[in-house]
Amino acid sequence: MDEAAPQKGTVTERAIEEIKAMIAEGRLEPGQRLPTERELAARLGISRSSMREAIRALTVMGVLEARHGSGIYVTALEAGDLLETFGVVADLSRGPRLVELLEVRRILESTATALAAARITADQLAAVEKHLAAMNATDDPEEILAHDLAFHREIASAAGNETMAAILDGLSSRTFRARVWRGYQEEGAFARTRREHAAIHRALAAHDPEAARAAAAAHVGEVEEWLRAQLGG
Amino acid sequence: MDEAAPQKGTVTERAIEEIKAMIAEGRLEPGQRLPTERELAARLGISRSSMREAIRALTVMGVLEARHGSGIYVTALEAGDLLETFGVVADLSRGPRLVELLEVRRILESTATALAAARITADQLAAVEKHLAAMNATDDPEEILAHDLAFHREIASAAGNETMAAILDGLSSRTFRARVWRGYQEEGAFARTRREHAAIHRALAAHDPEAARAAAAAHVGEVEEWLRAQLGG
DNA sequence: GCCAGCCGAGTGGTCCGACCACTACGCGTC
DNA sequence: GACGCGTAGTGGTCGGACCACTCGGCTGGC
The missing domain is CATH 1.20.120.530 (GntR ligand-binding domain-like)
Known part of the structure; x- marks a missing residue:
């Protein structure tokens, strides 16, 4: 279908950029919940492990917040975060x-x-x-x-x-x-x-x-x- | 033996803090190469997956640099990094x-x-x-x-x-x-x-x-x- | 003797599948 | 109606397998 992936960098880096872009373009609002790790991984055609690394990186940066058992959410994106x-x-x-x-x-x-x-x-x-x-x-x-x-x-x-x-x-x-x-x-x-x-x-x-x-x-x-x-x- | 692990937070977060501490305390110098992912994981008693997430987070922050096929290195820790x-x-x-x-x-x-x-x-x-x-x-x-x-x-x-x-x-x-x-x-x-x-x-x-x-x-x-x-x- | 090329061990990169820990929600009970 | 329990679904962890790449040593030819 859409095999236009340019294969630049590691798949994890691409995932990070993808999620950042989603937020920057307003497709994801502050406080909003993301799809599950499993679905995000499937959507980008990568494994859950790689997607988890991307999510972890964004979590550490204060962009995302993972709540065990509940889901992944965009932070308020306030200065402190x-x-x-x-x-x-x-x-x-x-x-x-x-x-x-x-x-x-x-x-x-x-x-x-x-x-x-x-x-x-x-x-x-x-x-x-x-x-x-x-x-x-x-x-x-x-x-x-x-x-x-x-x-x-x-x-x-x-x-x-x-x-x-x-x-x-x-x-x-x-x-x-x-x-x-x-x-x-x-x-x-x-x-x-x-x-x-x-x-x-x-x-x-x-x-x-x-x-x-x-x-x-x-x-x-x-x-x-x-x-x-x-x-x- | 040494089951003194206080179990605070996720294992990945502990790994991140551990590596950061190694650098802050001078046990790891800028530019120096780290042990392999597999050894680091074994040393902290966690899986390689979790260790990889920790490394990825520090890589994105500009603290570490992973070179495919070669190893993981501490960056120069310059302002730009x-x-x-x-x-x-x-x-x-x-x-x-x-x-x-x-x-x-x-x-x-x-x-x-x-x-x-x-x-x-x-x-x-x-x-x-x-x-x-x-x-x-x-x-x-x-x-x-x-x-x-x-x-x-x-x-x-x-x-x-x-x-x-x-x-x-x-x-x-x-x-x-x-x-x-x-x-x-x-x-x-x-x-x-x-x-x-x-x-x-x-x-x-x-x-x-x-x-x-x-x-x-x-x-x-x-x-x-x-x-x-x-x-x- | 020297250099080019090959090659294999070791490393990070990716994927898979399973299970655990926790949360949230609904159903049943009181 | 409120409470409590159970279950489905989520992120967290694990282990192993294989791929892609680097680098050093070895081999062969010159």
Whole structure:
């Protein structure tokens, strides 16, 4: 019938492209359920094993979601779904690449904080303050890190760009920060971090974008410079 | 013997984490060859099928590279390898998400262009000019788009941050731009785009970071505003 | 002695069929 | 009417078989 398959690349890659195209062209809507693995495989004329590999790849990328016993669904395709893999990049980057990543974070974080200063609501500001207080009230590094992350996430969210917030979240992923912090805290940078956070909060409360941008840039730049020095000598 | 497996999640997910951990902890170096699929599967006590799904997922993410008949290798783990999936995000984003993505691009592109203005060498500037000239010398939309992409990639590269360049490359991926351009060009924005590119080039040649930042921000912002208007009404 | 070509072992790529684990829905029971 | 059980159907896992390709060593001729 339709043996026009050009045979480009592996069959699994073709399957991946096929499903991506279905979504991009609107043949599959976010949240919609896909045909079963067995039918998808039959439809493309490939084995279920190959189709499963394609589905797994898209699942890991956050495009699809497989529910055991129920079916395969397209995710909401929101920023958070698709940008989760960004954390992997941060986890596997090393050396000079890590500094570059931190530079990207500095650029985005400073802009996001500036935007947040202009737009933040009272409720959002209260949430920021909650994490700031919790961060200063404990000595458990684990807990401090968690509230630190939430602190910045809340700010990024207040900037009104969920995509940017998701990227920043990935750039500040757990292992990434933990790795850098390990040696950083030992140099008494603890107090400095606390001061920087206070400065950021002050700028947000005053709705001062320029001050917020400067404070955020300095905050990230601090770590950036330290890391650069570590690599240099 | 060692039945301490906590059984969290699917076996494939565990395999993915296992391999990622091997790389993150330095047990696997960039470029190094992995054991065979069959051995990896045996080592983790899972079937080859499941292991293949894990490998496929990591391959798509740009962490691993499978060479038929030869073996599986860790990629160089350079920015380009890992951030290739970023293009998928751009391809699948729609509506408000697309505007947010463009906003992120505006922020990064303007900063990258400003950095490039300060650091660009004569050779790099010549490369930029080459694409600019080629872009203005043809009417083929396909070719224009290609040179447009190369124009910006060259600039991002001159900024000295390969990670940022890779991200911008993903944000400007083929289908992403083609999709937006389709309707954009019809409104006579062609001449305006050409003027904006000229302004960017002028700022680069003059080594004027502030002018470069403004020109790049305006260039991206132009498309951003148009897209925002499309969605609004 | 050297080089070209062949060839086989080993690798990833694909397929098949079976079974397990879980979910969802309907039917029967209370 | 609500509850609970059973069953059909789904994704998850497994094992084995075969194909397509790569690469190194071997063989043969020059």
